[in-house]
Every structure is written in C-alpha cells, then in structure tokens.
Amino acid sequence: MAGDLLDNRGRGDAHWNWPSIHPEGRKFGLIAVAISLLVLLVFGWGPIGWPLLFLSLGVFAFFRDPERVVPQGDDLIVAPADGMVSLIMQVDPPEELRVDDGSGMGGLPEGQVTRISIFMSVFDVHINRSPIAGVVRRVVYIPGKFLNADLDKASEDNERQHFLVERADGLRIGFTQIAGLVARRIVPFVKPGDMVGAGQRVGLIRFGSRVDVYLPAGTDAKVLLGQRVVAGETILAEAGAQKLIEGIKQ
Template structure:
C-alpha cells in the first residue's frame, strides 16, 4: 500500500522509468552499459516506491499512552522550554527519520485538535539544534481528558521540502490515525508533561502508531 501523497509522484516516476527503459533498449548498443542504465532506472523506481509505502499498523488504543507519531530513531530526550504553545517546560522526545523510513505521521493520542499551525522556514539538516525553531514545520496539539495536551511538531530536513498536515482545529482524531506526511527525510518532536513516564531510550528505533513513547502517571 502506498500513501496518497505519493500517488502522483509514483505515476510520473513510473512513466519516466518506462520511457527511459525503452530508449535505453533502443539506442544503447553496448550490452554492459545498457544493463547498468536499466538497473539504475529500476533502482530509482524502487526507491520512490519504498519511500511512499504506507504499511498497516495495529494501534492498541490507550488514553494513558503517548505513541510515536513516526518511524525512526529517538535522538533527543530532554527537558526544554516550549515557547510556541505551552510557554513552559516540557519533556521533548525527538524521532529522526532517514530517507528509508516510512514517512507517514500519525496522531500520538486520540482526542480533539486544539492547535494546528504551519511555519515556513529554512531547510537545515533535521538533527541541527535550531531545526525545531528555524526549519519549515507544523505544530499540532491534541488534547484528551487523560493525558491533557500533547504537542507534536513535524520538521522538514535538508531534503524535505514539503510537509503535509491534515490536522485541523476542532477535529476529533483517533490515536494512530494518519495525520500527515513529510517528504524525504525529517524529524518529529513530541512535547510531553513533565510527570510523564518515558518508555524509550536514546537511539531506540520506534514505529509510528505502535511504539509507546511515554505513559501518563
């Protein structure tokens, strides 16, 4: 299954690859060169297909747990001052996505969307300390009666030039459901209450909609 954000790109890529294969076969006489070029085009198509894959995830709904919004590796667990929405200290857990990770963003909790804002910005590498404040990004806050308000922020990386965010204020959303997509390498920051029980460690690999980042006390 492929994410709907990739349908157009996949179609265009497929047309280009098929046309290129036809031209290579028709006009390249050297067998070894023809084979190499064909393999390169097939590899390019496979890369695009794997980037936009959207595997089915089984989310165990639990209002006491905050799930990872994305696939990737935990690169930050620290207490910070969140100044856009909360304007107070929170625990930040950041997940870095490489180009080979699934790039679907999922809601970390179920509840109501109370804040959703897009910020244009730079394209620093996703792990840069200032990426969370200076890169292109979206900030979404979801609230429920059990864990309160949870903020997650999609951050574009050096290659990601477009963030897709489906969350709209007053939407009622389901934990683990599709909330957006980030194209080609990025990071997601999650801001948790200070009394949250963190369930992950630095460098741990997580899966969006399945891995538990934290639990409410």
C-alpha cells in the same frame, strides 16, 4: 483488517500483508516509472534507465503506508513517527503551541517539559500519526530553512508544522513535523476541530525529516536515546509516570 481488535493473550488474527502506497505518493512513483521507461524504451539508455527504474521502486517504498496495531490505554502516548530517538531533552515548548492563538482554546502550559525527537531517514515510513486520541486544536505551519534534521536547532530554524491535540479530560500533547535536508514538503491530513484516534494518520513529510513530541509536565520518556520506534505502536510515555530507564547499546 483495519479496526480488528488484538490483545496480548492471542485474541485476533495477524498476518503479513504488502503495505499499501499512500495516494500522496502514487503520482510521484508513476512519474518516476514513466521517465524510466522513456529512457529505456525510447532512448535505449540502459545504464541510465535501469537505475532510474530501481529508483522508481524506491519512491513507491518511501510512500508505503502499513497498518499498525495501536496499544489502547487512557494514559498511553504512542510514537507519531517511525525512526530513531535522536534527542531527549528538557525544553520549553514552541511559542506557537503555548501562546493564545485567539481561538479561545488554550495551548500548552508554561514551563519546561520532556521533548522526544524522532529522526526519520529516507528508508523509514513517513506517515505520521497522532500520539493520543482527542480533538485537533491547532495546526500551525511555519516556513523555514532545511538544515540537518538531526540538529537541535532544527526545531527552531527549519520548515515545520505544529499540531496540538487535546484529550477529553483536557490533557494536551503537542508535536511538530520538521523538514530536513532533503524534505521539501510537509503535508497535513487533519485540520483544527477534527477528532483523531490514537495512532490515526495526521500527515507526512517527504524525503527525510524529524518529529518532536512534547510530553506533559511530570512525564518521563519510556524510550531510550538511540532506540528505534514505530509510529502508532511504540509507547513513548505514560502520562504522569516518571522513572529513569537505562539501556545498553550492543
């Protein structure tokens, strides 16, 4: 049950459940099923209808929304997306997360920071979650292109949506939903002023995309390039901690 406390010494109760389907995706799944049944029952086009029906199940699966066990810790930064760590780079945060937006709330500081990019294929869960607990200070949508989300320039050219979350002690984390080749809709669940918990659902991107996370200055990633991460569960970094971590692909 959501909200249950579990720990690394066996406290709590864990069992497998079928993941729920997010309401945003139910209409798409039902439309796909209706079209499939129309083709099968009305027109009798089995060679077309059965693949369409199978595709309908894929639509429901795309919008699955499983529960996650979110690690609790003051300095922990958790993954906002499921997928593969495709880029880890030193970059300047996006201008939209840095400049004064007129709200009186500051943005990210100037200077290069570590950016972790998580690529989501159509087979990954596409519900995105907040990396930290705090107040949502900014939600900025920017229209753009639909380049391959694996490319570095997708951070600046593609349709995207920036989030800025501020922790109670003033630490700010910026992260960005980026549309990809197939994605055509970025859907936010939160707005400026909302309080969010670490790992709380904040939005989704339909059909293949990427999420960039901008770590605080002086913070290194605790994940490796090519590693698969799980939204709300994988610890991306610990604020203020710097250490080289190496891995071997095998």
